Structure formats: structure tokens, C-alpha cells
Amino acid sequence: MPDPTDHHPSIGALISREVPASLAECRQLIDEVDALLAVLLEYRATISARVQQLKPVGGRAGRDPRREAEIVDRMARWAPRLGPRRLRRIMTAVIEESLDLAEEAPAAR
Numbered sequence: 001m002p003d004p005t006d007h008h009p010s011i012g013a014l015i016s017r018e019v020p021a022s023l024a025e026c027r028q029l030i031d032e033v034d035a036l037l038a039v040l041l042e043y044r045a046t047i048s049a050r051v052q053q054l055k056p057v058g059g060r061a062g063r064d065p066r067r068e069a070e071i072v073d074r075m076a077r078w079a080p081r082l083g084p085r086r087l088r089r090i091m092t093a094v095i096e097e098s099l100d101l102a103e104e105a106p107a108a109r
């Protein structure tokens with residue numbers, strides 16, 4: 001799989017910066033990263049809501065553990081320090097909250 005930052009050079013530039021030495025700078029960088037995470041999580045939830053409408057059985061009833069495991073394994077290649085165990089916990093929360101949202105607010109058709 002190609003390096004995801006190949007297609008998103010500004011993200012590559014962001015993460016190749018040295019981790020700052022000061023508390024204020026670290027927090028500023030965390031705020032910048034968190035804003036990106038928020039935008040991406042929101043977008044991911046929107047796509048997931050669409051998928052629930054496209055699958056024969058959507059929502060929690062159509063949960064697909066094999067697909068979720070593949071997602072975690074693939075992500076672990078790009079987040080080796082977090083590793084599969086932590087990523088599984090993170091992504092389970094992301095996926096469950098997205099499915100929850102999709103039930104509350106289905107994707108616009």
C-alpha cells in the first residue's frame with residue numbers, strides 16, 4: 001500500500017516536523033493535529049453512514065468483524081508504535097460511534 005502521505009503532502013510536511021521541546025509548542029501542535037482528526041473523523045462517519053445504506057444489512061446488525069480487523073491490520077502498518085491492540089480499541093470506538101450516528105442521522109440520499 002502506498003504511503004498515505006504521498007497523496008497528502010501537507011500531512012507529510014506536518015508529521016516530519018521535529019517534535020517541539022516546549023509545552024506550549026507541543027500543545028499547539030496537538031491542537032493542529034486534533035483539528036485534522038476531527039475533520040477526518042467527521043468525513044469518515046459520513047462515508048460510513050452511506051455504506052450502511054448500500055449494504056444489504058446496514059447498521060449494527062450488519063457489522064462486519066472481518067472488515068474491521070482488516071482495517072486495524074492495515075492501519076497498524078502506518079501506526080506501528082500504537083500497534084494493533086491499541087488501534088483496535090480506538091477504531092472500535094470510532095466505528096461504533098459512526099454506526100450510532102448513522103442510526104440517529106442517516107446519510108442524505
Ligand SMILES: C=C(O[C@@H]1C=C(C(=O)O)C=C[C@H]1O)C(=O)O
Pocket residue numbers: 048051052055062063064065067068071094095098
Ligand atoms: C462501513 C461498514 O460498516 C461497518 C463499519 C465499518 C467502519 O466504520 O469501517 C466497518 C465494518 C462494518 O462493521 C462496512 O461494512 O464497510
